[in-house]
Amino acid sequence: MNVFKQLFKSLYSPKDIASYRNQGIGKTILYVFLLSLISVLPSVFYMNGALKEAVQMASESLNELPEFTIENGQLHSEAKEPLTIQEGSFSIIFDPTGAMDSSTVSEMGDGIALLKNEIVLSAGGGINTAAYSMLGNEPISKQDLSELLASSHSALPIIISLLAGTVFLVNSALKFIEVSVLALFGLLLKNILARPLQYRHVWRMAAYSVTLPTLFFTVMDLLKTPVPYGFVLNWTIALIVLLLAIQEIPQKDKPSLA
Structure with missing residues (x-):
């Protein structure tokens, strides 16, 4: 059975999830990895649109910002307080004072922010940051940034690809951690239910048990719909699915060596 059929069956069939316990670990x-890829699609989609809009808006709005330089990893300007330029639902924030941080930017919706020590892109509820120190030691002025933005359109596909790759790798690491922790809870459940399973079997079942909550929250992210108590809901659904899958295994079933 291919992984896409497994994905579909894992949405509703604990019995099928139980049957996957003996398949190859690869x-x-x-x-x-497939679940991780699916779960990052909304973030990448909104990040792509926001980044393109950010470059366009920044190019058009840069003249409205005070003179500044980026030097030694920090933003320097004579401005004494943060400045916000609102264009529809998109915001450009300029804050050389250090009064704002990335969490503050995320509360303002989609936008781009030049903060004291970093540049922040907020899109689709996600936050991506880049420290000025990554730009090197050479001072960058407002004019330099204007010229950089003018030439950045051709490089956007590469930039977006790199950001998307980074988001995918981070999300994959978190998904593997989630599955591994869920499998530890699964060991407790299999002991309570007296099912003859080893950790490797439970880990495989846990990987398929997170399918339903992963796809649910992916759809919610795509619709930009916040889910109250999402963390608790995610783990509750996954644990219930894993519990139902463990119950599908006969108590006298001998675990395979595969």
Whole structure:
């Protein structure tokens, strides 16, 4: 059975999830990467649109900002307080004072912010930051940034690809951690239910048990719909699915060596 059929069956069939416990570990790892890829699609989609809009808006609005330089990893300007330029639903924030941080920017919706020590892109509820120190030691002026933005349109596909790759790798690491922790809870459940399972079997089942909450929250992210108590809901659904899958295993079933 291919991974896409497994994905579909994992949405509703604990019995099928239980049957995956003896498959090769490589296929299960591939499945976790597939779930990670699916879960980052909304973030990448909104990040792509926001980054393109940010470059366009920044190019048009840069003249409205005070003179500044970026030097030694910090933003320097004579401005004494933060400045916000609002264009529709998109915001450009300029704050050389250090009064704002990335969490403050995220509360303001989609936008780009030049903060004291970093540049921040907020898109689709996600935050991406880049420290000025990554730009090197050479001072960058407002004019330099204007010229950089003018030439950045051709480099956007590369930039977006790099950001998307980074988001995917981070999300994959978190997904593997989630599956591994869920499998530890699964060991407790299998002991309570007296099912003859080893950690490797439970880990495989845990990987498929997170399918339903992963796809649910992916759809919610795509619709930009916040889910109250999302963390608790995610773990509750995954644990219930794993519990139902463990119950599908006969108590006298001998675990395979595969």
